[in-house]
């Protein structure tokens with residue numbers, strides 16, 4: 001993340017700004033959906049279930065005069081299991097690195113203890129610009145939105161003193177309402193800097209992590225209720241097949257899906273393996289589109305008992 005030419009001031013890079021921003025908020029606040037709307041391409045998985053975003057996934061907003069690099073974090077929350085604790089460490093590390101923080105609070109839910117907990121943590125980060133983003137604005141009427149904006153402003157003053165949040169922006173990621181404004185406001189807090197990534201680059205997430213996310217999304221389709229947080233996906237290897245012409249590569253992708261109980265393994269695999277085949281077919285199409293190459297997808301389902309609580313298992317699974 002080193003920026004060349006540490007000279008300050010607007011004119012330093014012809015007025016160009018570039019930097020990092022993170023969206024935080026409690027589970028289900030709409031962070032992934034907003035990231036996707038800002039970046040304009042699906043990079044993070046979304047789900048109706050909380051805490052599906054396990055990895056830090058970056059998307060980049062490109063403008064003629066700016067680059068906004070977004071980091072999508074897992075839901076910041078009170079640690080419960082060890083996995084939760086690791087997630088919170090990840091969040092704390094990310095906060096220290098960014099130039100501005102977007103704090104997401106849904107318009108259609110009263111500010112609760114979870115939001116206050118996060119607000120206090122953000123205030124403790126120090127002098128960083130914090131922009132309160134009131135998400136899902138389409139779900140409430142004008143008056144309810146106004147009241148929520150006032151409540152969010154009051155929360156800002158409560159944790160940060162009289163100045164409160166640097167900005168407050170209502171947005172609807174699903175309707176596209178104010179999505180550009182959110183980008184504008186975040187960009188206004190980015191430092192003068194040359195572009196940090198080549199144009200057209202949408203994510204710097206290692207391909208393996210994106211592949212794992214695509215498979216995880218396909219595997220959870222229709223069974224989210226039975227398998228809320230018990231599925232981890234690890235890409236073992238991606239090997240180019242030998243003897244293929246360079247312009248038409250073919251890759252062997254080997255992947256392990258870890259669940260916590262044999263009953264969950266049965267759900268993933270389905271009767272006679274039918275469900276797993278369907279998961280493979282769906283994920284393969286998405287992965288081929290991502291990689292621009294044909295692949296053979298080899299999926300294995302394994303039971304790793306209590307992987308969420310076992311430090312050794314967590315390391316093995318990449319957490």
Ligand SMILES: Nc1nc2c(ncn2[C@@H]2O[C@H](COP(=O)(O)OP(=O)(O)OP(=O)(O)O)[C@@H](O)[C@H]2O)c(=O)[nH]1
Nearest residue numbers: 028029030031032033050051053075136172173174
């Ligand atoms: N109506 C409406 N629904 C939204 C909007 N943004 C997100 N949602 C819905 O809210 C739910 C949660 O959205 P996500 O983007 O997955 O939330 P998140 O904060 O990333 O959640 P975690 O990954 O659990 O931290 C999903 O069902 C979304 O479809 C919005 O602008 N309007």
